[in-house]
Amino acid sequence: MGCVLRSMGLILIVAALFVAACGRPATPTSDLAWAYPQGESTTFGASPGPGPVSMPGSALTLSRQQLDAATGPVDWFPQDHPPPPAAVGGPVLGGATPCAECHGYNGAGYPGSADLAGLPAAYIIAQVNAFRTGQRRSALATQPNTAEMIKLARAVSPSALAAAASYFAALPRPHWLRVVESATAPRTRPDKYGWLDPAPGGGTEAVGDRIVEVSDDLPRSFLGNDHVMLTDYVPPGAVARGRRIVETGGGAGAPCSGCHGQGLAGLGPAPPIAGRPAGYVARTLWDLRTGARNDPGAAPMQAVARGLTAADVRDASAYLASLKP
C-alpha cells in the first residue's frame, strides 16, 4: 500500500515537473500561434466617434444615425467596382451577413479575413461549400474569425453565393498591403474577432518570430473603408528567405509556380497566391498542413504544406505578401 502511495506521489511529481517544463499543453497551432490571434476585447481599440463621418477620397459624409441605419456595409468608394449583388452589399434575405462586411467591396479583405478579388468563381464557391460542410475548419477549433466564415457559409443561399462569386472573380486583384522588415512593430493585443488592435498606451514591441499584421487606420477599417492599407511587420531577412522557399518548394521540393503558375497568379485549380495578406496565407497553410483544411481540392496542397516548418510558413507568407499581384 505504502509503495502504491509512494509511486502515485512520484507520478504526481513527474506530472508537475512536466507541466512546469512545458508550460501550457501544446495545441496544433502552438508553433504558429501568432497566426491565430484570440483575445477578449470587443472594441477593436477604436471608437468611430459621434460623427458625421467622412473618408479621404470618398464623396460620402454620413451622420451617426445614417451609419446606424445602414442595411449593409457602407460603400465608400462605389467608383471602384461594378454594382454589387445583394449578397455582397446587402440587404440579404435569410440572415446572411453581406460579404463586403468582412471582405470589402473591393475584395481586398480586412485583418483576419481573406482577399477574394480575382479568385476564380469556382474556387470561391468550392471553399464556401467546404466551410459549410465542415471539410474546411481551423486548426484551432475556437478561432473566432474562421467561425464567422463558417456561420456565413451555413446561412448563404446557393444563388446568392453564385452571384457573390462572379462579382469577386471579376474584380482586379488588389494590393492594399505593404511588408516592412523590422525588429519591432506597434504593440498590439488580439481581439475577439481575430484582429490585432493597437495596445492601450501605444508603444512598440519585438516582432520576434512572428508576423504582426495591422490595419494602418483601425477606426476607418472598422467603418468599412477598404482603401486602408494593411501592414505586415515581418522579421528582418524573412522576405529573402521566403523567396528561396517559394522558388524551391520547401521540404516537398515542389516550386510553388509549378502549380500556381507564372507570377504565382493562379493556374487551374490553384488560386493566385501573389500579393495576399500574410496573416491569412500563414493561417491557411497551417490549416492545410494539419489537415483541418481538407476540402475536396486540398490534397496536392496539403502535401506541399506538410514539407514546410512554422518558420518556412512565416517567411513564405512574408514573401508572397510583398509581391505585386
Ligand code: HEC
Ligand atoms: C462575418 C464575416 C464574413 C462574412 C460576412 C463573409 N466572410 Fe468569407 N471569410 C471570412 C473570414 C474571417 C475568412 C478567413 C477564414 C480563415 O482564415 O480561416 C473568410 C474566408 C473566405 C474564403 C476563403 C478564401 C480563400 O482564398 O480560400 C472565401 C472564398 C470566402 N470567405 C467567401 C465569402 C463570400 C462569397 C461571402 C459572402 C457570400 C463571405 N465570404 C462572407 C469572414 C467572412
Ligand code: HEC
Ligand atoms: C502540386 C501543386 C501545388 C504546388 C507545388 C503548390 N501548390 Fe499551393 N495550392 C495548390 C492547389 C491545388 C491549391 C488549392 C487547394 C484547395 O482547393 O483547397 C493550393 C492552395 C494554396 C494556398 C491557399 C490559397 C487560398 O486562397 O486559400 C496557398 C496559400 C498556397 N497554395 C501556397 C503555396 C505555396 C507557398 C507553395 C510553394 C511552397 C505552393 N502553394 C505549391 C497546388 C499546389
